[in-house]
Each structure stands twice: as structure tokens, then as C-alpha cells.
Amino acid sequence: MRDFRAAATIPLRQRLWNPEARLAYLLLAPAVILLLGFMIYPVVYVFLISLFRTNKLAQLKEFAGLKNFVYQFTDKEFWQITARSLYWTAIAVAVKAVLGMIVALLLNVKYAGRKVARMLFIVPWASAVPISSILWRWVYHPEYGLLNATLKATGLWANPPTWLGMPLPAFTACIWVDIWIGIPFMALVFLAGMQAISEDLYESASLDGVNGLQKFFYITLPGIRHLVLIATLLSCLWTFNDFNTIYILTRGGPAGATDILITKLYKNAFEFLKFSPAAVMAVVTFFILTGLAIAYARIYFRQEQGQ
Amino acid sequence: MKWRNRGKPLAVILTVVLLVVLLFPFFVMISSMLKSAEEVYTNPAYWIPKSWQFSNLIRLWTEFQFATYFKSSVIISVGSMLLNTLLTVPAAYAVARLRFVGRGMILYLFLVIQMFSPVIVVISLFKVVASLRLLDTYLSLILANAVFTIAFTTWMMNGYFRSIPKEIEEAALIDGCSRVQTITRIMLPIAVPGLVTTMIYSFIAAWNEFLFGLTFIQSKQKMPLVLGLYNFVGRWTTQWELLNAAAFVALIPVLVLFYIIEKRLVAGLAGGAVKA
């Protein structure tokens, strides 16, 4: 960043067009061109759709101004879904962070076989989300699923709920799958941070008679504070966008109890062929996520500079 | 470190318990894929298959053309990995090492892009692909997957390049190397571990992708594995034993690759604070 300030005294033209900048433009060109065509343009088009009336083929018909937005914003269901998207994300990310922390702490204990344990903990992250989701659907199956069968047979839970059929259990079941997918990432990031903390700190603390819990709160947690923030924000982005899990498990049911913005958006577009409402939801999603992304970028940059 | 030593057995027990919980669906997968069609639909469900149908795994290849799906997945994933690398390396170098106006903006742009969900863009992206006459080609998926991972891989590669001391490069420049030479002869060899990570990452992302494949591919010959798996979901029944077997087959290659990169991937995601 310091380079920029020094460069500020140089005339603009020269700053824009010098050998180094030219090379930079050239190197960036292929990536930027493809991004423009395959990413920016489609997104701009979605913004356009949100301002137009469309037919069933997503062709723009007539300019509607903000009417599409007004229609959604005056619909109670829209706000319910938006609220659910937010607390879906908040709960899922919080639980991921806590469980991720526990897994990280466990993996930080040195015992034979912890490498194997680490490898096994990663599997949910590696598996493709659509595949994991359909596996879970099979696990939750009320008649033939092994989850309820096992709970009953072992006596752990004599009367387990119909997981995907009732509002609260369905929400819990869906959010659990999302959490389950996200735990390994959290755990590994935290673990990497813990391993970077100097052992000396712990040893001198031990000499001072500090107990384990205190060590966690006074040494470990402050040591990985930044990482916790970054991992949490990244995870928020992914969780908010988690379409596959909910759509494959419940399609937003029962009676809309698991619908979040991204699933409702998909249903509007591809089941009901109502592209304008879908685009409005996409735009709302866009603004919420941009906020998160900027927060992430700030922390990332600050940390980089701190190095 | 005393409390850790004392807590060791407890930690091991907790680890095992957690693993059982977290790997539960995979245990179910292995149990179900070895059952017969009748056994899968038996209530109450049980763990140990009675007939041990290892043939389910073979039927995927003999009856359901899994080799074709597999081939498609490999072509798409390798293609998008290569394209992604070709785009990422120059872009990341420019962002990491060159001074130019708009550098910060580019980084922010890449970051914002990283969060777009395919669900949001797929309809208009389909129009782009169709107007380029790329529907039902591997190239459409290679392009889409490469582009959707670019933002992320550029960020990671940027981090790796920046971690290389500037002095090394400057020395080379003074010795009369051109910029391109410094990239190919000095920077890349040092950044190989990082490069491998981003490459495998883009490979896995393409391998696991579902929505683009669903919308762009129109012929059975070109369907990737994740889509092929959904062919076991019929209109009126699902062939769970085969679906589970297919999931198993699709998981293995990704798992192997994942282990290779997992540590560096974490470092790339979390930024400078973690050493790869």
C-alpha cells in the first residue's frame, strides 16, 4: 500500500500507462475478459431482470421500475424468508465455529493415530455437496433410514422425530447437514492457528499455575482471534448460499419451514418460471453478501499489512 | 503441557465419538451399497448386509456406463484445472508484484465475485453459453468452472507469490532476466506447492460441481459423474443401493486429492497468519 502513496506524485497518465502497468494489464486481461463474459454480465443481467417484467423464458418484456421490489417487500412471506436466511446463517456458522474449535483442540493433542483422525475428519468437506445431501436424505429416511433405526435399536431415542417432515426437526436436520459440511474447514483453520502459537507461552503459563481452561481463554483464543473472524465470515458466505442441502433434503418444506432466499429464488425461477421475483431475491442476496465480503476483505488486508 | 498429557485418553475417546457421529452417513453409504435392492427397502433397517452385493459396484460400470461419466468428469476437471491455472498465474503475479492503478480494486472485485452463487447467474449464463454455441460441450463446463474458481485461486496464488522475498526476484531482474523469465524460472518453481494446491482445488471444484453440468450438458455421453449419480433417482422409486455405490465411487478420487492439498488450502483461505 505504501507504494501507492509514493506514486501519487507521479502524473496520472504515467501511472496508468508505464511498462510495468502495461504488463500488469496484459497479464490480467485473459482472466478479466472471461470474468466479464461469464460472471459480471450474467449478474448485470439479473439486475436488469429485477427491473423488468419478464415472460416465461426470462426475456425482458416491459420496464417495471421498482414494482417487482415493491411486490416482494410488501409480502410477509418474503420477510420471513429473509429473516430465516439470516438466522439460518447465524446459527449454522456459530455451531460450526464451536464444533470446529472442539475438533481443532482434539486434533492438537499429540497421540498416535491423530494423523488418521485428521484425515477422517476431512471427509465431509471433500465430498460433493449434492452427493452428501442425498446421502443424508437417505440417512434421515423415516422408514428405511439407518439413523432412526439405530436410535431406536440402541435405545438412545425410543421415539425419534420424522426428521424432514416436521418444521423444527426439518430445520434442525437441514442445518445440521450444512454444519456437518462446514466443520472440517473451521477445525483445520483453527488447528493451523493453534499450531502457530509458541509452546513457550503455554509452558510459562503452566509454571505460573494456570489451568487448562484459562490457557484456552487467555492464550489460545486470543492467538487465533483473526483466524476465527476470517473463517467465520467465509463460512457465512458459503452458508448463506447453501442451496443444494436444503433443496435436496426438503425443497424448502414442510410448509415453507426451511425455505431460505436462495432456495426460494431457485423455485421461483426454475419451478414457477417467475424470473422477476427470482431476480429481486438475487439482488437482495447480492447486497447482503457484498456487505459480508467487504468485511472479510478489510480483515484480510489488515492482517496482511500487520505481517 | 501437563493438562494435555492427562487429558490424552479423554481426547482419544472424544475423537472417536465425534468421528462416529460425523462419519455416520458414510457408514450408511457403505452398508447400503452392499445390500440388494430388496434389503435396502426393508424395515426396520439394519447395518450388516445379508447378501453382500459387491456386484453393485461392478454393475455401475457394466450396466450403467460409469466409465463414460468418469471420463467426462476427468476431462472437465482437468480442462478447467489447466485453464484456471493459465488464467490464475499471470493474474496473481500481476496483483502480487506489479504496481498499477486499480490493483486494490481488482482484488476487491475478485473477492466480491467469489461469493456469487451459481444459482443466481445460471439463467443468464446459460444464454451466454448458448450464444457462443457451446451448449453440450465439455468446453462450456471447463469455462464455467474455471471462471467460477478464478477469483478464489487468484487470491490464494497472490498470497503465495507475496510470500516469496522480493530480493530473489530483483536479483534475477538485475542479472538480465525478463519479467516473463523471472515468472517462469524463479517465481513458479518456488511457488510450486502453492501452485499444486490451487490446481487441485480447481480440479475438485469442477469434479464436485452440479448445477452447471445439469444445465449445460444435454447428452448422456458428456454427463459428469455427479449428474450420472442422479440417474438412480427415478420418477417413482430410487435405487438406493446403486446410488450409494455411485456416491462411493465419486468420493474416492476427490478424497485422495484432498489429502494432498488440505494443509495449504487452509493456509490460503485463512491468509498470512497460517504458515503452509
Add this chain to the structure above:
Amino acid sequence: MRKRILWILVLVLLLAGGLVWAQKAKVTFFWALYDGLTEEYRASLQDAFMAANPSIDVDIVPIQWDLMQEKMTTSVAGGQPPELCVIGTRWLLDLMSTDSVLEVDKVVSKKTLDNIAAGAMEAKIQGKLMGLPIAAGARIMTVNNDITRVVPKTMEELRAEAKRVSKPPQTYGLIMPGKKHTELTDFCYYLYAAGGDYFAKNADGSWGKAVFNNPAGVKALQFMVDMATKDKITQEGYLGLTRMDSHPIFYEGRAAYVMIGAWVESAMKQANSKFKAQYVQIPPFAGQKPASLIITDSIAIFKKARYTKEAGQFLDFFYQDQWKAKFDELVGFPPVTVSAAKLPQFQSPLYQALGQAAMTAKGWPLIEEWAEVSDIIWDANVKAFLGQMSPKAALDEAAAKVNRARGM
């Protein structure tokens, strides 16, 4: 440096100019994965046609039913539809509103069309056949004779007998899916059996405002709710079971009754069912006339596709008895062609029951917003099952939503 620029240029050119030149006519057919339809059949149909018509390639692409509409929509919206696609006939109105489908008689021979049974012509809209029927099936009821031999004459009798034989969790009286899936079938059986309907019919034959919340509709939903929650004669966990998830319980032999379609026999064979099944009619409520649901699927031909003429040739080939009757047999649907209907394999008890059901059966209302409407009604059903709302309140709310969605 120069080299690098060249490299990049070549690459970009290659990517941008990745034109695919088809060498011969290629007909793409989005093929719905009906149960019972084997991969072997798909491949042999494809090969046989290409052997008979060396100048035409045909690619029959199997697609899971739940993904079909999305797949079709994106390809039509993107301006590159396949030549042929299996669709639910009710999707036709959406496609017609955007002028996307070709009239069938433009490319399919008269000989083939004359062979289609009149009762299968749901896709005839304002006198024009907009989709070639591929499967038409009225819904029936199947009885597990190992559990009961009672053939109920009314819904009330069905409920009583189901209650008598129900011994959960080992044996259930009746299978009833309670989790939303893509088709609104079960509510429809009871609604039609109660003499109800979805919409009021306008003078010009189009559908007006929602009437599924009238007393017949409420009675139907109340009946379903009572069976599930009061009598508990439906399968346990019905709220978490879609049609696809719940029917295997019947195939397994653990339920007395199921309301189901033509695929029942092939599905039971696939599941290796061992009980004796009896095919009967879905009973009406006391005092009502029998009225089952009939659902047809069609093959749409897309205007914008390049090889519609060749697609017509393919359909002519496919609709010969040799292939189409085999298709019907595998899928288990009653034939839509007159000639195949006479074949001996379609004279079994199942086909007799299906034929009888078809005589009084009604289709879903053909309206543009059907997908959304059925989604809303499904949600109302679930709300009533969950006890969040009374059937009346749930249906009233749904009717208001439906009217709003349809701009009424």
C-alpha cells in the same frame, strides 16, 4: 514476451471460436427416466433408428423427472432447445405462451397420429395437437390381498377397513405421502372423489377463481388429516415421506391399500414383491360418482430446434408397435396407440382396471401457473397435517394466494 502474447491470443481465439459444426442432422431427445425403463431399451432404440436412418443421428438423453422442467426451461430460455422433450402435458401452456412448441402434425405423419387413441389427446389445445402423448395413465388403487380382500365401494368403507387391518408399525392401512414432491396427486384423488374441483369453469371453457376451498375440498382434506392424525392408519412418518419414499412400503407388503398409477406392477416386480395384488378403482365418497385423476405426459417438439423434420421421422419410428408397445410394457402404462392397445400383453387385470378408471377420470386443470398452484396447495395440505391450521383455514389461505399468483 511476444511469444507469451501470441500464446494468450491463440488461446482466447480458440475459446471464443469454439464452434461446433454438426456434420449430420442430430436429433436430441430429453428422455424422462420412467421407472422400469431400462438403459438397454434406450440404447437399442437409439441404435435401431440410426441403423435404419444412417443420415440422422439421434441422442436420447436420460433425465431424472424432478430435474426435467429446469433442464427444459433453461434450454428453451437459452434459445437452444432440444428437438424433442418429454414433458408433463400441463407444461404446454407455459411453452405456448412463449410460442416455443411446434404443432405435432407439422412433422409427424398422419399414419402415426391416426393411431393415437382419442382419450389420450389432452395436449389438444384449441383444436391443435401441441404435444404427442407418450404416456397417459388414470390412477387406481391397489390392494394387498394378503392383508385384506375387501374392495371398498366408498372412501368411508376404505377408511373403516384400513383402520381394521392397520397394525403399525408392521402393517399400515393405507399409504399416503405427506412430504411435498413435484406432483400434487394425493390431495387430487380425494378432491375429485368428493366431487370437488380446483377452479370454477368460465363460460369460455377457461379456468376462473379457485374453488378447491369449497365444502368438497375441505371435506377431502379433513378426511386425509383424520386418517393420518386421528386414526393413524397411514404409514408412520408420512410427513417425511414423498410418493417415491413411501410407495416402497407397499411394495414390501406392509400396507393394505395404496392409490397409485400404472407403474405399480413393474415397480413391484423390480422390488421383488411377494404378495398378491388386486387392482381396483379409487372409491368416491358416499353419494359421489367415481372420478379418478388422469395424468398424461407428452413429447413436445420445439420450434427453434434445428432438425424438427428429422425429429418427426424419429417419432414415426418410435411409435411403431415394435418399439412403443415395448416402451409401454416396460413402463407399465396403458398404450396410447390404438394398435398397441389390442396386443395381448395389455389385456391383464391391471390394464383392465386402468381402462375402467380412465373412463371417468379427470386431468389436472390446464393453467399456466400450475406448478406454483400445486406448490401452494401442497403447503396448505402440510399445514393441515401439522395442525398449524384447520383444513378450512389452510385451503382458504391457499385459495387467496393462488388467486393472487394468477392475478385474479
